[in-house]
Amino acid sequence: EVQLVQSGAEVKKPGESLKISCKGSGYNFATYWIGWVRQMPGKGLEWMGIIYPGDSDTRYNPSFQGQVILSADKSINTAYLQWSSLKASDTAMYYCARPRSFGAGNSPFDSWGQGTLVTVSS
Amino acid sequence: DIHMTQSPSTLSASVGDRVTITCRASQSISTWLAWYQQKPGKAPKLLIYKASSLESGVPSRFSGSGSGTEFTLTISSLQPDDFATYYCQHYNTDPFTFGQGTKLEIK
Numbered sequence: 446e447v448q449l450v451q452s453g454a455e456v457k458k459p460g461e462s463l464k465i466s467c468k469g470s471g472y473n474f475a476t477y478w479i480g481w482v483r484q485m486p487g488k489g490l491e492w493m494g495i496i497y498p499g500d501s502d503t504r505y506n507p508s509f510q511g512q513v514i515l516s517a518d519k520s521i522n523t524a525y526l527q528w529s530s531l532k533a534s535d536t537a538m539y540y541c542a543r544p545r546s547f548g549a550g551n552s553p554f555d556s557w558g559q560g561t562l563v564t565v566s567s
Numbered sequence: 568d569i570h571m572t573q574s575p576s577t578l579s580a581s582v583g584d585r586v587t588i589t590c591r592a593s594q595s596i597s598t599w600l601a602w603y604q605q606k607p608g609k610a611p612k613l614l615i616y617k618a619s620s621l622e623s624g625v626p627s628r629f630s631g632s633g634s635g636t637e638f639t640l641t642i643s644s645l646q647p648d649d650f651a652t653y654y655c656q657h658y659n660t661d662p663f664t665f666g667q668g669t670k671l672e673i674k
Contacts, residue, residue, distance in 0.1 A: 480663075482611075490603075490611065490654050490665040506662035507568070540610055545622075551658045553601035555622065557610035 447471040449479075449541050449558035456564045457531050464527035465561045467541030474522035475499040477543050478550045481515060481526050484560075485537045493539075495550050496524060504550060531565045538562050569593050569657055573666035579674040584645045588669045590638045590655035599659040602631055602640045605668075606651045614653075615640065645671075 452466040467479060480495040494505040498517035505515070517524040524541060539561050542554035570593040580586050590600065598618035603611040613622045615631035618638055628643040642649055650673050655666040 482665075489668040490605075490656075492656070492661075492663045492665060495661070504661045506664075508662075542610075545613070545616065550661070551599065551663070553603075553613055553616045553656060553658055554611070555613045555616075557612075560610055 447543065447556045449543060449556055451539075451541055451558040451561045454562040454564070456566070458567055459532055459565055460530050461565075462527070462529050463531055463563065464525050465539060465563065467524045467526075467558050469522045469524070469543065472543075475519040476548055478548075478552075479517065479524040480542045480544065480554060481513075481524075482540045482542060482554075483509075483537045484540065493526075495544075497550065498522075498524065531563075533565050533567075535563060536565050568662055569596060569659060569664060571655055571657055571664050571666040573653075573655055573669050575669060576667065577670045577672060579672045580645055581674045582645050582647055586642050586645060586671065588640045588653055588655075588671075590633075590640070590666050592636045592638075592657055592659075595635045596657045596659035598634045599657055600631075600633070600638050601656045601658065602629075603654045603656065604649075604651045605654065611654065 448470045478495045481493040483491040493509045496503045496515040498519040541558040543556040544552035545555035546552035600618045602615040605611040619631045652670045
């Protein structure tokens, strides 16, 4: 069974850094892209970007480029989303998700993590 | 970037109704379109991919159609479990943007 398990909720202050994780199991982690999706409180889904753990090829939504960094460590089947300096506007639920097609970034997400709630407040 | 617009934003309907949600793309995306269902506090669930292909395990009352720039999601006979928010997403060229969502409410 494919599973994506995300790290727990975080409460941070503006200006702090943060790295959240998404651990995959039940499939060959290195050969499927992993995407990240933001959902601000009461709002819709926003596609942030995707990373291919096999070679760390990364595609960013221009709206998020320079604001976050996607990374992955295929040796421990884990993808990461990180910020160097959080803002209050980063408060949101963040989901990792796996596309349904092997090796294809342009494929819809059929497996999702449970979400990581990030709260940024002074 | 390709912009996705859903209509309506909110839809009130009753159990047993047939409902249709529309999604329009700002440029042609062939059939590279997916539909998701999201319930409060839960991750989205994939319903339809490639515009009209039903994901495994999804009830047959859900169907999708369209190509190019205009797409629809139809629920043939609403069940109590179907009241949720629905999103379309293109996956033609990145960024693979989502529509703004359609909240399906009980009338």
